[in-house]
Amino acid sequence: MSPENMKKVVDLCNQISNITYENLTKIIRLEQTGSATSARKLDDSDQNDIDSWMGGGTCFSMTWHLYQALTDMGFKPRLVMGHKRKERNIHCALILPDPDASLITNHQPLTTENLPDPDNSREPSVMSDAFNHLSSLVSRLSSNSYLLDPGYLIFDPLPMPLPQPFGTGEAFFPLSPNCVRLVRPTLESMELWTGGAGAPMKLRFEYPVEGVSVEEFKHHWNESFYREMMTYPVLNRLDREKGVQYYYQKGNLVVRNATGSKMTKIDPADRVQTLSDIFKLSPTIIEKALNILEKK
Numbered sequence: 001m002s003p004e005n006m007k008k009v010v011d012l013c014n015q016i017s018n019i020t021y022e023n024l025t026k027i028i029r030l031e032q033t034g035s036a037t038s039a040r041k042l043d044d045s046d047q048n049d050i051d052s053w054m055g056g057g058t059c060f061s062m063t064w065h066l067y068q069a070l071t072d073m074g075f076k077p078r079l080v081m082g083h084k085r086k087e088r089n090i091h092c093a094l095i096l097p098d099p100d101a102s103l104i105t106n107h108q109p110l111t112t113e114n115l116p117d118p119d120n121s122r123e124p125s126v127m128s129d130a131f132n133h134l135s136s137l138v139s140r141l142s143s144n145s146y147l148l149d150p151g152y153l154i155f156d157p158l159p160m161p162l163p164q165p166f167g168t169g170e171a172f173f174p175l176s177p178n179c180v181r182l183v184r185p186t187l188e189s190m191e192l193w194t195g196g197a198g199a200p201m202k203l204r205f206e207y208p209v210e211g212v213s214v215e216e217f218k219h220h221w222n223e224s225f226y227r228e229m230m231t232y233p234v235l236n237r238l239d240r241e242k243g244v245q246y247y248y249q250k251g252n253l254v255v256r257n258a259t260g261s262k263m264t265k266i267d268p269a270d271r272v273q274t275l276s277d278i279f280k281l282s283p284t285i286i287e288k289a290l291n292i293l294e295k296k
Helices: 003-016 024-033 036-041 059-072 124-141 214-224 268-279 283-294
Strands: 078-084 087-097 145-149 154-159 170-173 179-186 189-195 202-208 234-239 244-249 252-257 260-265
Touching (some): 059 145
Antiparallel strands (some): 087 145
């Protein structure tokens, strides 16, 4: 990718890196509207204005914001869904093809059926089509693509490895406080592994790299309003300057840095103000969401 285009992408990622991952505003909007579709349409990322966001956002909000912004900038990002073991479409991210490379979007897996038939009795036009298809496949394989996963607090565009025998099959990124490894077992799929402070790398998500349509993405977004994680508060924020991650779930706060992690229990009496201070959210939003959850 050219330095000019890379700077545009990095600047956009830096802009969104200050946003807290949180499901509180999502819980509030669902309670207000009673409908996932209506709640999704109220999401700040639909208006694409970070400065007026009600709080933060989940992976769907942040990914959708990046998708709109990159598209407006002339890029051609792909929306991709993440699977975790038996749970399907529970996460999302973006794949950004290098706009400075020759990209082919229509392709098939490389098999002997894709290769030109050596039988000279085949029509020249058929032979030509097969050769062009193979050339297009090779061109696509040699182009660069980047993973953008703001919902997992990865705010760096990560170059995607190519599967063997076309590439190494994996790539390692020593981010702080969590290291990232991308594994590409096949052309059609990629795995996200993370770890930190001596902890073993863990498989987080598997992405079919072909991506999904906007309509399918919004369908999975609607479904996310009714998943189990909407029954308790989840907050996640990364301080990139200090290399510290703050994660809160079910009353427990985890603080992770380059040397390790520490978990503490937040007293219910201090919860609203403590979460507001750490995650940069309005106490009113936190209290309102917690009250909704306590009534269920």
